Amino acid sequence: MLALLGSMLILFIVGPLVRLLFMASPSGLGSALADPELQASIALTVMCATAATAIAAALGVPLAYLLARARFPGRRLLLGIVDLPVVIPHPVAGIALLLFLGRHSAVGGALASLGLEFVSHVPGIVAGMLFVSAPILVSGAREAFVTVDPKLERVARSLGDSAWGCFRRVTLPLAGRGILAGGILAWARSVSEFGSIVILTYNPKVASILIFDRFTAYGLPAAVPAAVLLLMVALAVFALVRLVEPREHR
Amino acid sequence: MIRLDGLRVRVGSFDLVDISFEVPTGGYALIIGPTGSGKTTLLDAIAGHAPLLAGRVLAHGRDVSSLPPEQRRLGIVYQQYHLFPHLSVGENIAYGLRYAAGDGSEATATRVRALAGLLGITALLERGVRGLSGGEQQRVAIARALAPRPSVLLLDEPFAAVDPATRTILRRELRVLHEAEGITTLQVTHDFDDALRLGDMVAVMAEGHIVQQGRPEDVFRYPNSAFVARFVGTGNVVAGQVERTGEPGADGRFAARFVSGTLELHVIADREGLAHAVIRPEDLLLSSTPLPGSIRNRIEVVVERVEHLGPVVQVQLAAGRDLVAAVTTATASDLGLRPGVRVWLGLKATAVHLV
Known part of the structure; x- marks a missing residue:
């Protein structure tokens, strides 16, 4: 019955x-x-997803390490905030980002004055992708760090490693596969993002929007080849994740 | 030498309070205590992995209290050894040598080979650490800790993860290694046997405090509390009342009677009132007739249980309070000891240690 x-x-x-x-x-x-x-x-989708994943890694891996190792007031709140984008409908995320990063907001206006525009620009695509994919990378990296016994790090410190040396020689090699798997999943999530990007930056079109565009304009036959290509990219990424993720997670 | 001077440490809601202890240069000392007494926290504090709220750690006269772990030159071996799983045995041992003065690939290889030879793990150097036995892991962990020539070696329950036979071998090897390297060593354990077999000094911990310290034989023979007596396994610990029967001598001690239920013993005491009598099983003498001579306590008792432990037989006696005596198998056979048999128990008043 269960099998059925x-x-x-x-x-x-x-x-x-x-x-x-x-x-x-x-x-x-x-x-x-x-x-x-x-x-x-x-090409635009791959480039933006790679940029979003790189930013998520640069900002998210240190955060993941902090969440895995440190105990401090507000840690649970921080964990909740990191996971928040997962429960927010993506068009809602798009509208929120539009309000936060649009030219008429304080932050968006300041960034626009520095030449960084989001709405209807490529950075808008990266922002949408980053918002929805960062939790995946942070969660994956945090789980990977949790599996590294802190006593290994203590031994390394007692053997002469600085905090950074210990992170580089012990923590990162042991957590690396888990972080990489989280990164690939985050990248795949970025590639598949539609809801927030369609509000922030309809043009230039990422693959998911192009498929939607062709489906609404020309019908199923026009959308299918592009959809299949995107599916193949997703399947290839999925296979890669299975290859790199730590054995105990399989 | 390592000296702990009034250490105070807090980890979560657990406190280590006023920890003061000294291990002389080249000495082997043990901190013993039950699970949760704070032994591992103390090692972490010494190694710099738990912050000090007060006090100082001095390693060979140098105050290392405010130094990060990597600058303390203290080697540590944890209970589960914590070998780096992504490195080979040889790479594990060589890990700390990159920071050692005068390090070079040849010097590193020489030191790794020397330690591997000393610990009998040369054949394992190229292997990964997965699949090593508990004893092999322990040898690798000790070699790794010793490789950069730390000033002090800290060992956290090093025999807890191995079987009794391996434990006996490893204890012997560790003692030999300690003598060969001459390194000041501080080990934490819950097993007083380690202290008796390895240590020059021992400190007993309970709930974040050191409750007694001294030479292992002295702590074993003269525990200062019922807790220590029970923990180190001195033997019989009986709660009762001390009543003076004689005048105090020059040292303030006097002849007294120790009463616990229907058990009455002649003892030498230094105070009256509630106390615990600590009596070693070997000091309880058994015979078929009352023992002659200077023995003050002669009591007829009934054998309740006889337990053979190799060459020694433990005999549980009903003597108003349950007491356990230890005799040789020959004595047990001569006296025909079995449950229900009546024998005479002899105990010198000076063999009763009151706490």
């Missing part, structure tokens, strides 16, 4: 994806690959 119930859910996940993969003909895929607009869109 589980099989129904698995079928529900796999079925639509297999159906989509078989919808695209080789010639359709070939022409999609040669489509300059789709090529530019996928």
Whole structure:
């Protein structure tokens, strides 16, 4: 009975994806690959997702280490804040970012005066992606740090390592695969983001918006090849995550 | 030499209070105490991993209290050894050598080989640490801690994760290693056997305090409280009342009677009132007739239980209070000791230690 119930859910996940993969003909895929607009869109998506992941890593890994190791007042609140974007509907996140980073807000205005504009600009795409994907990276990195016994770090310190040396020679090598897996998942989440980006920066179009655009303008046949290409990218990333994530998480 | 001078440490809601203790240069000292008494916290504080609220840690005269762990030159080996799982055995041992003065690849290799030879782990140097036995892990962890020639070695329950047979071997090896390296060593343990077999000095901890310190034999023979007596396994600990029967001597001590239920013993005391009598099982003499001579306490008792522990037999006696005596198997056989047998118990008044 348990197996039957589980099989129904698995079928529900796999079925639509297999159906989509078989919808695209080789010639359709070939022409999609040669489509300059789709090529530019996928390149933009990959570039923005990579930038968002890099920013999430630079700011999120130290935060994840702090949350894994330190006990301080407000830690639980901080953990909740980090996870907040997960429960916020993405169009709502888009509107919130628009209000926060738009030219008429204090922050957005100040940044615009420095030449950094978000709404209808590429940084808006990165901001949307960062907002939804950062929690994934921080959670993954925090879990990876938690699995590294603090006593290993104490031993390393007693053997002469500074705090940074110990982090570099012990903590990072041991938590590295978990952090990398979190980073790849965050990158994949960025690639698939639609809801917040459609509000912040409709143009230039990332792949998810281009697929939506073609579906609403030209119907299913025009959207399927692009959708299949994006699905293939997602599956490749998924395979990569399975390859790098720590054995005990598999 | 390492000296702890009035240490006060707080970790969560747990406090270490007024910890003062000294291990002479080249000495081997142990901190013993039950689980939760603060032993590991104390080691962490000494090593610089738990902040001091008060007091000082002096290593060979140098105040290291405000130094970060990497500048204290104190080697530490934790209970679960904590070998770096991403490094080989050789790399683990060499870990701290990059910071050692005059380090070079040749010097590092020489030191690693020397320690591996001393600890009998040369064959393991190229291996990963996963799959090592508890004893092998311990040897690697000790070699790693000793490699950068720390001024003091701190050991946290080093025998807790190995079987009894390995423990015996490792204790012997550790003593030999300590003599070979001449390093000042401070070990924490919950096993007083470690103190008796390894230590020059011992301190007993309870609930964040040192409650007694001294030479292991003295602490074992003359515990200063019922807690210490029970913890170090001195033997019989009986609560009762001391009543004076004689005049005090020049040292202030006097002949007295110790009463606990129907058990009455002649004792030498230095105070009256409530007390615990601590009696070693070896000091309880058994015979089929009342023992002659200077023995003040002669009581007829009934054997309740006989337990053979190798060459020694533990005999539980009903003597108003339960007492345990230790005799040889030959004595047990000669006296025909078995449950229900009546024997005479002899105990010198001076063999009763009152706390």
